[in-house]
Amino acid sequence: MNKKQQEILNIIQEEYDYVKALLSGYEYDSNLVELYFDNSDSRYNKINNIIIISFPVDYDYNDFQNNRDKWDPWKIELVHEMIHEFQNTVRPEVSEEGIKLYNINQISPSIPRIGANGFSGNGHDETFYTAVDIFSSVLNTTGDDILKNPLKRI
Numbered sequence: 001m002n003k004k005q006q007e008i009l010n011i012i013q014e015e016y017d018y019v020k021a022l023l024s025g026y027e028y029d030s031n032l033v034e035l036y037f038d039n040s041d042s043r044y045n046k047i048n049n050i051i052i053i054s055f056p057v058d059y060d061y062n063d064f065q066n067n068r069d070k071w072d073p074w075k076i077e078l079v080h081e082m083i084h085e086f087q088n089t090v091r092p093e094v095s096e097e098g099i100k101l102y103n104i105n106q107i108s109p110s111i112p113r114i115g116a117n118g119f120s121g122n123g124h125d126e127t128f129y130t131a132v133d134i135f136s137s138v139l140n141t142t143g144d145d146i147l148k149n150p151l152k153r154i
């Protein structure tokens with residue numbers, strides 16, 4: 001990993017720690033975030049409990065931004081994968097809001113509703129959406145902001 005990649009990783013790790021601190025009421029296991037520059041999809045590795053944030057191989061480091069008041073693409077992906085981590089390690093009890101968000105956005109955990117902010121890939125069940133609701137409340141934002149992921153990462 002070169003110096004610029006390390007700087008990006010440090011910023012992402014700081015954001016991870018920041019969001020995690022907001023959820024200190026929920027104790028959950030976590031490992032460090034890993035960064036790949038390999039054109040793969042950002043993802044949560046359930047078996048190893050690792051979040052992987054991925055960038056293109058030819059990523060221009062000057063394009064990297066860290067805005068406090070804006071959801072930069074990497075931040076949307078980080079929070080999405082943290083929600084999967086939370087879903088799998090905390091396993092919160094499904095809430096009414098979680099069921100509501102699930103029904104609005106998904107047909108099944110891997111099939112999104114057309115025109116909704118749903119996701120393909122496994123694990124987008126009622127527990128996932130319950131975690132979305134918990135995250136939106138600690139991040140002082142709306143479920144919509146968190147769910148608006150144009151890249152439909154898994």
Ligand SMILES: [Zn+2]
Pocket residue numbers: 080084119121122123124153154
């Ligand atoms: Zn997902």
